[in-house]
Amino acid sequence: xxxxxxxxxxxxxxxxxxxxxxxxxxxxxxxxxxxxxxxxxxxxxxxxxxxxxxxxxxxxxxxxxxxxxxxxxxxxxxxxxxxxxxxxxxxxxxxxxxxxxxxxxxxxxxxxxxxxxxxxxxxxxxxxxxxxxxxxxxxxxxxxxxxxxxxxxxxxxxxxxxxxxxxxxxxxxxxxxxxxxxxxxxxxxxxxxxxxxxxxxxxxxxxxxxxxxxxxxxxxxxxxxxxxxxxxxxxxxxxxxxxxxxxxxxxxxxxxxxxxxxxxxxxxxxxxxxxxxxxxxxxxxxxxxxxxxxxxxxxxxxxxxxxxxxxxxxxxxxxxxxxxxxxxxxxxxxxxxxxxxxxxxxxxxxxxxxxxxxxxxxxxxxxxxxxxxxxxxxxxxxxxxxxxxxxxxxxxxxxxxxxxxxxxxxxxxxxxxxxxxxxxxxxxxxxxxxxxxxxxxxxxxxxxxxxxxxxxxxxxxxxxxxxxxxxxxxxxxxxxxxxxxxxxxxxxxxxxxxxxxxxxxxxxxxxxxxxxxxxxxxxxxxxxxxxxxxxxxxxxxxxxxxxxxxxxxxxxxxxxxxxxxxxxxxxxxxxxxxxxxxxxxxxxxxxxxxxxxxxxxxxxxxxxxxxxxxxxxxxxxxxxxxxxxxxxxxxxxxxxxxxxxxxxxxxxxxxxxxxxxxxxxxxxxxxxxxxxxxxxxxxxxxxxxxxxxxxxxxxxxxxxxxxx
Ligand SMILES: Nc1nc2c(c(=O)[nH]1)N[C@H]1C(S)=C(S)[C@@H](COP(=O)(O)OP(=O)(O)OC[C@H]3O[C@@H](n4cnc5c(=O)[nH]c(N)nc54)[C@H](O)[C@@H]3O)O[C@H]1N2
Ligand SMILES: Nc1nc2c(c(=O)[nH]1)N[C@H]1C(S)=C(S)[C@@H](COP(=O)(O)OP(=O)(O)OC[C@H]3O[C@@H](n4cnc5c(=O)[nH]c(N)nc54)[C@H](O)[C@@H]3O)O[C@H]1N2
Ligand code: SF4
Ligand SMILES: [Mo]
Numbered sequence: 001x002x003x004x005x006x007x008x009x010x011x012x013x014x015x016x017x018x019x020x021x022x023x024x025x026x027x028x029x030x031x032x033x034x035x036x037x038x039x040x041x042x043x044x045x046x047x048x049x050x051x052x053x054x055x056x057x058x059x060x061x062x063x064x065x066x067x068x069x070x071x072x073x074x075x076x077x078x079x080x081x082x083x084x085x086x087x088x089x090x091x092x093x094x095x096x097x098x099x100x101x102x103x104x105x106x107x108x109x110x111x112x113x114x115x116x117x118x119x120x121x122x123x124x125x126x127x128x129x130x131x132x133x134x135x136x137x138x139x140x141x142x143x144x145x146x147x148x149x150x151x152x153x154x155x156x157x158x159x160x161x162x163x164x165x166x167x168x169x170x171x172x173x174x175x176x177x178x179x180x181x182x183x184x185x186x187x188x189x190x191x192x193x194x195x196x197x198x199x200x201x202x203x204x205x206x207x208x209x210x211x212x213x214x215x216x217x218x219x220x221x222x223x224x225x226x227x228x229x230x231x232x233x234x235x236x237x238x239x240x241x242x243x244x245x246x247x248x249x250x251x252x253x254x255x256x257x258x259x260x261x262x263x264x265x266x267x268x269x270x271x272x273x274x275x276x277x278x279x280x281x282x283x284x285x286x287x288x289x290x291x292x293x294x295x296x297x298x299x300x301x302x303x304x305x306x307x308x309x310x311x312x313x314x315x316x317x318x319x320x321x322x323x324x325x326x327x328x329x330x331x332x333x334x335x336x337x338x339x340x341x342x343x344x345x346x347x348x349x350x351x352x353x354x355x356x357x358x359x360x361x362x363x364x365x366x367x368x369x370x371x372x373x374x375x376x377x378x379x380x381x382x383x384x385x386x387x388x389x390x391x392x393x394x395x396x397x398x399x400x401x402x403x404x405x406x407x408x409x410x411x412x413x414x415x416x417x418x419x420x421x422x423x424x425x426x427x428x429x430x431x432x433x434x435x436x437x438x439x440x441x442x443x444x445x446x447x448x449x450x451x452x453x454x455x456x457x458x459x460x461x462x463x464x465x466x467x468x469x470x471x472x473x474x475x476x477x478x479x480x481x482x483x484x485x486x487x488x489x490x491x492x493x494x495x496x497x498x499x500x501x502x503x504x505x506x507x508x509x510x511x512x513x514x515x516x517x518x519x520x521x522x523x524x525x526x527x528x529x530x531x532x533x534x535x536x537x538x539x540x541x542x543x544x545x546x547x548x549x550x551x552x553x554x555x556x557x558x559x560x561x562x563x564x565x566x567x568x569x570x571x572x573x574x575x576x577x578x579x580x581x582x583x584x585x586x587x588x589x590x591x592x593x594x595x596x597x598x599x600x601x602x603x604x605x606x607x608x609x610x611x612x613x614x615x616x617x618x619x620x621x622x623x624x625x626x627x628x629x630x631x632x633x634x635x636x637x638x639x640x641x642x643x644x645x646x647x648x649x650x651x652x653x654x655x656x657x658x659x660x661x662x663x664x665x666x667x668x669x670x671x672x673x674x675x676x677x678x679x680x681x682x683x684x685x686x687x688x689x690x691x692x693x694x695x696x697x698x699x700x701x702x703x704x705x706x707x708x
Contacts, residue, residue, distance in 0.1 A: 108395020173303015295331025
């Protein structure tokens with residue numbers, strides 16, 4: 001028999017937000033190589049070490065291909081018919097017996113990287129209809145959405161740093177060299193930062209750790225975790241006091257600047273120094289640099305979202321960009337103009353806030369979702385509306401969410417749990433049924449979410465690399481099937497949605513670059529399919545005013561609930577008790593949240609999960625470097641190895657999230673051999689950004705002692 005031919009495929013990497021273009025060579029069923037696609041219009045051939053692990057995901061013997069049902073501690077393969085029937089029956093029965101909110105949902109991060117989840121996931125939510133929806137959003141970027149909703153009228157109205165044209169980028173709490181950027185799709189962070197510096201620009205990083213990004217920056221300032229809001233407010237105050245405010249063409253369209261000026265007054269650089277550790281002089285200098293550099297932009301990510309004042313931080317960053325004239329300016333922050341799901345006035349899904357609250361703690365909903373920190377108590381607290389059954393989709397909250405031990409207990413207590421996932425991990429081991437979708441390389445791909453957040457406009461459609469294995473289903477097909485059966489059982493009308501590429505094709509043809517609006521480009525799905533590397537749609541463009549989604553067409557710079565929250569910030573200005581350490585997380589380029597630890601090539605080499613602690617803090621406690629230590633917080637404790645490093649500032653310890661797979665019942669051969677512990681055994685479900693309900697996974701008070 002002749003050898004199968006070698007085929008070259010082009011495809012976006014779906015593992016992180018950088019969505020780099022890949023060139024994948026295959027022969028028959030075998031993956032020969034995965035490299036960067038040099039012709040990709042945005043990534044230009046760049047990839048990170050994770051990309052090659054896509055082959056390992058595809059070939060992983062631990063990856064489920066068929067539905068599985070748990071009987072006691074054992075898993076049995078069952079047919080799709082049985083799995084779908086059982087799932088639909090149990091969910092409907094739970095709602096009949098205990099009310100509509102007795103079913104809860106948790107949607108994890110990879111769902112956003114798999115477009116069939118975005119297009120078809122809502123079908124299932126509609127069929128089930130519960131108020132108990134949770135997702136990784138509230139462990140992550142909820143403050144961004146809430147801010148954009150309040151200021152610009154749409155949760156996805158997210159101005160992106162124009163990194164390729166700016167001359168000053170100030171990053172609060174982001175580490176793009178490790179993360180490859182977030183809410184800023186920017187493949188090849190190292191090259192983009194180098195280019196910024198090569199054109200005489202500056203990179204300034206504010207972070208409690210001297211990160212990989214801080215290492216290459218022109219300036220790095222340590223900041224005490226959770227205290228950035230004082231610094232950002234002091235910058236705003238300084239800009240007003242010094243008369244450095246110049247919102248340029250937006251001036252006539254902004255409401256609330258006087259209110260902000262007034263409320264910023266108590267936030268002096270001296271207060272910020274006392275709280276944050278940044279000197280008053282350097283804060284003033286930062287404000288001056290921002291105001292005097294023509295093309296400057298402030299950007300803030302996980303470190304300033306996922307902390308006690310996450311929403312104030314994200315709002316203050318928008319305000320600073322507005323005040324210095326960076327908003328809607330080339331080299332400042334601009335909206336992406338994607339080919340699909342273009343944000344503009346009149347678009348659905350703008351968002352809503354606090355329309356209802358969680359049952360137990362009264363936390364606010366945002367766009368129909370409740371904060372994930374409320375999930376455990378909603379499962380564990382008896383009473384009407386208690387969650388009795390859970391659905392998880394592409395998530396691993398028992399490793400990813402705050403106070404994870406309690407969540408573990410909660411999932412263990414459920415009457416029924418169905419997981420849309422292809423691994424039996426810390427969370428899904430509790431499932432009664434697992435519905436595994438096809439491998440990433442077996443389905444086609446159009447990146448709905450991240451083409452929308454990119455630093456450069458482009459569009460790219462990729463067909464599947466492999467035919468799906470026989471008898472397997474894509475996520476979107478599973479959503480169609482389960483939603484249909486639930487609707488039948490409930491006597492509701494149901495129409496399945498066509499395949500995701502058809503939905504995207506319709507959108508593309510009728511949106512910004514379609515023939516009607518842009519006869520020159522006249523983009524269609526066929527054109528995209530004929531351009532395997534993707535199509536360059538040019539640099540980001542100003543034009544915010546034509547897209548503003550607020551009712552009155554104005555920018556609401558000072559939303560009431562944000563202004564009111566400033567008093568919480570002022571009241572919290574008390575020093576922390578001595579001897580207390582604050583825990584922060586960290587990311588590494590070879591890891592990705594909780595699910596990249598089952599691939600030998602990503603976990604080999606020296607361990608990367610240790611606790612980082614400053615040598616002075618170790619000495620104070622008479623702890624030798626490389627000892628086993630016990631870290632304890634209000635909610636739990638873990639024991640791990642400590643390393644000494646002045647990368648972290650004194651008073652701060654850092655432990656990455658996503659580890660902790662050594663648990664009974666987890667069926668991930670390589671991951672379960674890894675020694676890292678889960679930092680979310682320490683993070684606290686009661687430590688939150690009170691305004692949004694987002695978890696404060698950074699800045700958790702802990703103690704560290706030699707393990708006994
Ligand atoms: N302490 C601390 N905790 C954190 C963070 C932190 O910085 N510090 N970061 C937070 C952030 S930003 C995030 S986004 C969350 C992530 O938290 P989660 O989204 O809950 O967790 P992941 O590790 O992304 O889980 C991914 C799951 O999706 C499955 N999966 C992968 N691809 C697919 C697919 O195509 N279809 C389906 N159905 N399943 C799939 C994987 O098998 C895995 O089980 O973690 C949060 N937790
Ligand atoms: N390699 C890799 N890439 C990833 C991921 C991954 O797990 N691994 N996850 C992806 C996901 S889901 C996301 S959301 C993005 C996140 O992307 P980033 O936000 O860029 O990633 P982090 O490493 O979490 O960066 C947060 C930074 O904030 C700092 N920090 C902690 N607390 C504070 C604080 O109080 N103030 C300030 N100023 N800084 C603080 C931390 O030290 C850290 O350097 O990364 C994505 N890309
Ligand atoms: S940076 Fe790495 S993981 Fe992220 S998209 Fe690019 S290749 Fe994939
Ligand atoms: Mo995330």
